[in-house]
Amino acid sequence: MTEVILVKYGEIALKGENKSTFEDMLLKNIKRRLKKIGKFEYSRRQSTVYIEPLDGADIDEAVCSLEKVFGIGAIQRCAVFPKDFRAVVDSLGEYLADALGNAKTFKIEAKRSDKTFPMRSPDIQQQLGDAVLDAFPHLGVDVHEPEITVRLEIRDNGAYLSAKRIIGQGGMPVGSSGKALLMLSGGIDSPVAGYMMAKRGLVVDCIHYVSPPYTSDRARLKVEKLCEEMTEYCGDIIFYCVPFTEIQEALRDNCPEQYFTVLMRRLMVKIANKICARDGYGAIITGESLAQVASQTLQALNCTNAAAELPIFRPVIGMDKIEITEISRKIGTYETSIMPYEDCCTVFSPKHPRTRPKIEEILEAEKAYDFDKMIDEAVAKIEVKRFKYGEKTVFLD
Ligand code: ATP
Numbered sequence: 001m002t003e004v005i006l007v008k009y010g011e012i013a014l015k016g017e018n019k020s021t022f023e024d025m026l027l028k029n030i031k032r033r034l035k036k037i038g039k040f041e042y043s044r045r046q047s048t049v050y051i052e053p054l055d056g057a058d059i060d061e062a063v064c065s066l067e068k069v070f071g072i073g074a075i076q077r078c079a080v081f082p083k084d085f086r087a088v089v090d091s092l093g094e095y096l097a098d099a100l101g102n103a104k105t106f107k108i109e110a111k112r113s114d115k116t117f118p119m120r121s122p123d124i125q126q127q128l129g130d131a132v133l134d135a136f137p138h139l140g141v142d143v144h145e146p147e148i149t150v151r152l153e154i155r156d157n158g159a160y161l162s163a164k165r166i167i168g169q170g171g172m173p174v175g176s177s178g179k180a181l182l183m184l185s186g187g188i189d190s191p192v193a194g195y196m197m198a199k200r201g202l203v204v205d206c207i208h209y210v211s212p213p214y215t216s217d218r219a220r221l222k223v224e225k226l227c228e229e230m231t232e233y234c235g236d237i238i239f240y241c242v243p244f245t246e247i248q249e250a251l252r253d254n255c256p257e258q259y260f261t262v263l264m265r266r267l268m269v270k271i272a273n274k275i276c277a278r279d280g281y282g283a284i285i286t287g288e289s290l291a292q293v294a295s296q297t298l299q300a301l302n303c304t305n306a307a308a309e310l311p312i313f314r315p316v317i318g319m320d321k322i323e324i325t326e327i328s329r330k331i332g333t334y335e336t337s338i339m340p341y342e343d344c345c346t347v348f349s350p351k352h353p354r355t356r357p358k359i360e361e362i363l364e365a366e367k368a369y370d371f372d373k374m375i376d377e378a379v380a381k382i383e384v385k386r387f388k389y390g391e392k393t394v395f396l397d
Pocket residue numbers: 182183184185186187188189190191207208209210285286287288292293343344345
């Protein structure tokens with residue numbers, strides 16, 4: 001009996017003429033992930049990717065890895081049989097023992113996509129149900145809320161029996177929507193924002209601003225660690241680290257304190273603009289959430305937006321901190337995010353920030369200094385690092 005993984009598409013299944021472009025990208029992303037685990041054979045048919053482990057490659061590990069790949073609707077482990085109902089019945093006791101041995105209830109779902117198969121779906125369903133009950137007499141049937149659903153699919157190239165189906169991440173394959181630059185701080189929100197946009201098919205690379213000696217090496221390391229953790233979902237990430245100390249000092253020394261936060265945010269965006277133009281990013285992403293802090297009022301966000309030359313995506317804009325935190329726990333960035341290292345945003349942060357700044361006031365305040373020159377200097381000094389999926393290089397105790 002051969003065991004394989006069937007990967008069912010998520011939203012890709014709804015695509016029209018350009019569907020195969022998305023399928024190609026998904027398959028490429030899947031292969032890249034599983035390469036680290038072992039050898040697999042791949043094929044693609046009927047909106048499904050078939051993955052067969054070769055040379056003893058670990059199927060459990062492969063499933064775990066696929067759970068984090070965007071574009072996948074469901075992951076199903078199946079035993080493959082020739083299209084012979086008897087063969088399925090003869091082996092189901094052995095194959096399903098693991099899943100059904102301790103279960104109480106089950107139901108059957110049968111699907112016949114090969115319409116030449118002589119039995120119709122309701123008949124398959126009935127007879128397979130009887131066979132399962134023969135093999136596992138302790139089970140009861142529950143068609144509404146079964147503990148386990150046993151599926152038999154008669155496809156073009158075989159009969160697939162399965163009792164293990166995992167809901168995939170959904171979304172679109174990373175890379176199918178282009179690439180964007182995430183402003184990554186050490187907080188909870190921005191890694192979640194990056195995850196959410198990668199889920200819509202963007203390659204997400206990260207830009208981070210540091211202000212040594214006001215911010216420490218460890219604070220930067222924490223953000224690098226977040227990048228590394230994000231690769232689990234986003235794939236490889238380029239990390240741009242921007243020296244921001246001189247800009248912040250110039251702001252402190254030349255501009256009214258109450259505007260400091262918005263001015264700083266605008267300068268961050270202006271630097272991101274340059275990187276986007278130079279390296280081909282189509283949007284900026286931030287972890288801003290409306291009304292979370294003074295710099296995230298409608299007026300302040302509008303002042304930040306006015307500095308951007310590309311759209312700013314803010315996927316968590318309408319989410320509560322609790323909702324964002326939940327996602328951050330799920331994707332595994334939470335524990336790193338709550339490590340208590342300072343961010344450059346908290347350096348020189350004003351006691352009484354203007355919560356409803358007007359763009360005219362901001363533009364006026366910005367004239368106090370030649371920030372354009374400083375922006376170019378900062379861009380020239382950016383350090384770039386690459387974080388590869390599955391590689392652990394950053395250590396924080
Ligand atoms: P997070 O939003 O990540 O939890 P936070 O809420 O402490 O952190 P804010 O000060 O609210 O961060 O900043 C809002 C957004 O600005 C962040 O989500 C992030 O996108 C961006 N940002 C803040 N500080 C930095 C930084 N040092 N480098 C890059 N981007 C930053």
